[in-house]
Amino acid sequence: xxxxxxxxxxxxxxxxxxxxxxxxxxxxxxxxxxxxxxxxxxxxxxxxxxxxxxxxxxxxxxxxxxxxxxxxxxxxxxxxxxxxxxxxxxxxxxxxxxxxxxxxxxxxxxxxxxxxxxxxxxxxxxxxxxxxxxxxxxxxxxxxxxxxxxxxxxxxxxxxxxxxxxxxxxxxxxxxxxxxxxxxxxxxxxxxxxxxxxxxxxxxxxxxxxxxxxxxxxxxxxxxxxxxxxxxxxxxxxxxxxxxxxxxxxxxxxxxxxxxxxxxxxxxxxxxxxxxxxxxxxxxxxxxxxxxxxxxxxxxxxxxxxxxxxxxxxxxxxxxxxxxxxxxxxxxxxxxxxxxxxxxxxxxxxxxxxxxxxxxxxxxxxxxxxxxxxxxxxxxxxxxxxxxxxxxxxxxxxxxxxxxxxxxxxxxxxxxxxxxxxxxxxxxxxxxxxxxxxxxxxxxxxx
Ligand SMILES: NC(=O)c1ccc[n+]([C@@H]2O[C@H](COP(=O)([O-])OP(=O)(O)OC[C@H]3O[C@@H](n4cnc5c(N)ncnc54)[C@H](O)[C@@H]3O)[C@@H](O)[C@H]2O)c1
Numbered sequence: 001x002x003x004x005x006x007x008x009x010x011x012x013x014x015x016x017x018x019x020x021x022x023x024x025x026x027x028x029x030x031x032x033x034x035x036x037x038x039x040x041x042x043x044x045x046x047x048x049x050x051x052x053x054x055x056x057x058x059x060x061x062x063x064x065x066x067x068x069x070x071x072x073x074x075x076x077x078x079x080x081x082x083x084x085x086x087x088x089x090x091x092x093x094x095x096x097x098x099x100x101x102x103x104x105x106x107x108x109x110x111x112x113x114x115x116x117x118x119x120x121x122x123x124x125x126x127x128x129x130x131x132x133x134x135x136x137x138x139x140x141x142x143x144x145x146x147x148x149x150x151x152x153x154x155x156x157x158x159x160x161x162x163x164x165x166x167x168x169x170x171x172x173x174x175x176x177x178x179x180x181x182x183x184x185x186x187x188x189x190x191x192x193x194x195x196x197x198x199x200x201x202x203x204x205x206x207x208x209x210x211x212x213x214x215x216x217x218x219x220x221x222x223x224x225x226x227x228x229x230x231x232x233x234x235x236x237x238x239x240x241x242x243x244x245x246x247x248x249x250x251x252x253x254x255x256x257x258x259x260x261x262x263x264x265x266x267x268x269x270x271x272x273x274x275x276x277x278x279x280x281x282x283x284x285x286x287x288x289x290x291x292x293x294x295x296x297x298x299x300x301x302x303x304x305x306x307x308x309x310x311x312x313x314x315x316x317x318x319x320x321x322x323x324x325x326x327x328x329x330x331x332x333x334x335x336x337x338x339x340x341x342x343x344x345x346x347x348x349x350x351x352x353x354x355x356x357x358x359x360x361x362x363x364x365x366x367x368x369x370x371x372x373x374x375x376x377x378x379x380x381x382x383x384x385x386x387x388x389x390x391x392x393x394x395x396x397x398x399x400x401x402x403x404x405x406x407x408x409x410x411x412x413x414x415x416x417x418x419x420x421x422x423x424x425x426x427x428x429x430x431x432x433x434x435x436x437x438x439x440x441x442x443x444x445x446x447x
Pocket of ligand 1: 039040041042043044045064065066067070086088102103104105106108126127128153154155210211213225226228241
């Protein structure tokens with residue numbers, strides 16, 4: 001573990017809780033197998049399992065899913081001996097299961113994560129940790145009481161690119177960060193969540209009532225299940241689904257607990273396919289000063305109606321420089337010239353005057369070139385991810401290491417709620433047309 005990451009873990013309030021919790025667990029030996037089960041083997045569940053089983057000592061033992069086709073897929077991918085069921089509680093009742101991956105629609109996250117921890121399982125819970133801010137306290141409390149490991153699945157917190165950004169900022173290389181910009185643009189049918197609806201989806205192959213759960217009862221309508229993100233009853237819109245990754249990244253890089261003021265707006269402009277969530281949102285957030293950072297402001301945008309393809313990134317803007325992070329790509333640091341090297345604008349003047357300005361400049365700043373231009377960044381540094389690197393693997397490895405060591409994970413329930421909170425409250429601000437005040441320390445809405 002890097003010293004950056006270690007220092008983060010040591011300073012997080014939540015980790016104190018987890019560290020205490022971990023003492024009560026019996027660590028698994030380095031050679032003990034970890035039996036994992038997946039609840040919800042859809043797009044991400046399949047991705048999570050594919051990654052998890054590449055971590056040494058981890059094997060998939062069981063899958064729960066309410067759609068029969070996904071149980072068939074489980075056996076196709078992992079063999080006929082995989083235990084499958086439509087009812088996730090059957091998995092929680094099995095003593096041979098050590099950990100579960102919760103990769104179901106958002107309205108099930110809190111219930112399943114808590115049920116799993118109460119059943120003695122460690123949990124990798126997909127983001128956003130909860131569908132509604134008010135559900136977060138129960139996850140934190142259950143993690144505390146059951147002393148289980150819970151890792152929230154917003155994998156950027158484990159990325160070495162973000163760790164480098166955090167280090168650059170901690171070292172003061174861009175001065176005091178006073179502004180952060182984050183964005184995610186994508187405009188394609190799949191980018192906008194128009195996923196395939198399997199032709200064999202019927203009330204016989206789908207346990208519709210189990211999918212609906214505590215959401216409002218409705219007759220069978222497969223589009224709502226296979227494109228659940230497009231409906232407020234099950235998903236969390238672009239803010240809960242995608243901002244949450246951006247908040248995870250910002251909070252990790254800035255060592256921040258979150259904003260205290262949330263203002264958000266948006267609309268549905270392009271994907272008029274019956275969805276009841278916006279396809280474009282923008283938000284403004286005030287981050288108060290803490291021990292770790294000065295007060296700063298965040299501007300976010302997410303645009304499914306952007307014609308330029310898929311791109312996402314961050315800009316950390318400091319008094320001495322700017323750090324650009326392109327998601328999945330590179331980190332670029334640009335620093336302004338030192339105030340002691342101001343440059344000159346001699347070329348705007350007559351030859352004789354220009355020569356005199358250059359002469360005076362060189363006398364005052366002997367170490368500098370006469371042609372110094374004070375407007376441009378005087379250095380650029382770049383870090384690029386090594387080929388084959390995946391933060392997804394790093395995040396799962398962090399989870400499975402924690403299961404063995406009972407040491408804290410990088411993204412526990414407190415981190416998860418602090419990332420989900422401002423994302424979910426962006427929806428509240430948008431729909432109520434009001435500013436939302438949030439206490440990032442206590443994680444409660446202030447009205
Ligand atoms: N970390 C990431 O980068 C990332 C990326 C994509 C999705 N996700 C998250 O993963 C989760 C799943 O998203 P997805 O894209 O895989 O959705 P999906 O619709 O492809 O898969 C969800 C699966 O859950 C099943 N399911 C629904 N209700 C269930 C229930 N009550 N019990 C058991 N199974 C149930 C569905 O049949 C489906 O197979 C979401 O929370 C999403 O936000 C995270």
